[in-house]
Amino acid sequence: MALKALVVDDEKLIVKGLRFSLMQDDYEVDCAYDGEEALEMARNGQYDIILLDVMLPRLTGLEVLQQIREFSQVPVIMLTAKGEDMDKIMGLDYGADDYITKPFNVLEVKARIKAILRRTSVRKKQSEDQSVISSGDLTMDRENRRVTVSGREINLTSKEFELLELLATNPGKVYGRTKLLETVWGRDYPGDVRTVDVHIRRLREKIEPNPSEPRYVQTKWGVGYYFRQNEK
Numbered sequence: 001m002a003l004k005a006l007v008v009d010d011e012k013l014i015v016k017g018l019r020f021s022l023m024q025d026d027y028e029v030d031c032a033y034d035g036e037e038a039l040e041m042a043r044n045g046q047y048d049i050i051l052l053d054v055m056l057p058r059l060t061g062l063e064v065l066q067q068i069r070e071f072s073q074v075p076v077i078m079l080t081a082k083g084e085d086m087d088k089i090m091g092l093d094y095g096a097d098d099y100i101t102k103p104f105n106v107l108e109v110k111a112r113i114k115a116i117l118r119r120t121s122v123r124k125k126q127s128e129d130q131s132v133i134s135s136g137d138l139t140m141d142r143e144n145r146r147v148t149v150s151g152r153e154i155n156l157t158s159k160e161f162e163l164l165e166l167l168a169t170n171p172g173k174v175y176g177r178t179k180l181l182e183t184v185w186g187r188d189y190p191g192d193v194r195t196v197d198v199h200i201r202r203l204r205e206k207i208e209p210n211p212s213e214p215r216y217v218q219t220k221w222g223v224g225y226y227f228r229q230n231e232k
Contacts, residue, residue: 005028080099147164
């Protein structure tokens with residue numbers, strides 16, 4: 001079955017070029033030219049990847065992404081002409097999977113898409129092997145991407161969930177910050193390991209009864225982070 005992409009940009013030439021190139025690789029491609037149209041299509045369509053411009057009329061790309069993350073974990077690549085937006089796009093709260101700065105090479109876009117879809121495929125296969133993880137009062141439903149603590153659902157960003165998922169499916173295994181960055185964000189991610197520390201801190205604030213004395217996400221000083229299995 002053909003992969004399906006949504007391309008969102010108010011510059012019609014960019015949309016036309018991306019659509020033509022992806023269709024050459026046998027993608028089904030839908031197009032949107034403003035934020036409201038993109039959000040409606042994302043709600044009503046089943047997409048394998050979304051290419052989403054940051055600067056859009058009606059709703060910005062970041063506003064669209066925030067709302068998409070309320071109902072879907074579809075991979076999203078942000079398109080931006082503003083390099084200074086990188087931290088906002090890839091950084092703490094929005095949940096983008098990658099970003100590409102304009103002007104871009106279409107071959108690079110397709111390479112990034114393939115890398116993201118490979119990671120998504122691996123995570124999907126892993127989730128089929130162990131769909132629900134329980135540790136103490138924490139339960140992770142990997143198939144539906146839900147986390148609860150003491151029965152209360154915790155709202156995690158895409159990257160927070162993926163960090164927790166990686167650690168929780170390999171309890172006791174210590175991951176260095178560089179390894180976590182490469183695994184969760186990908187080798188091409190331009191940020192540094194401080195991104196991992198920030199996400200770990202925010203993850204602890206959400207799932208730990210006392211973030212300064214964590215039960216679940218532990219630090220191996222000078223090495224990295226690991227997940228400690230807890231009894232009920």
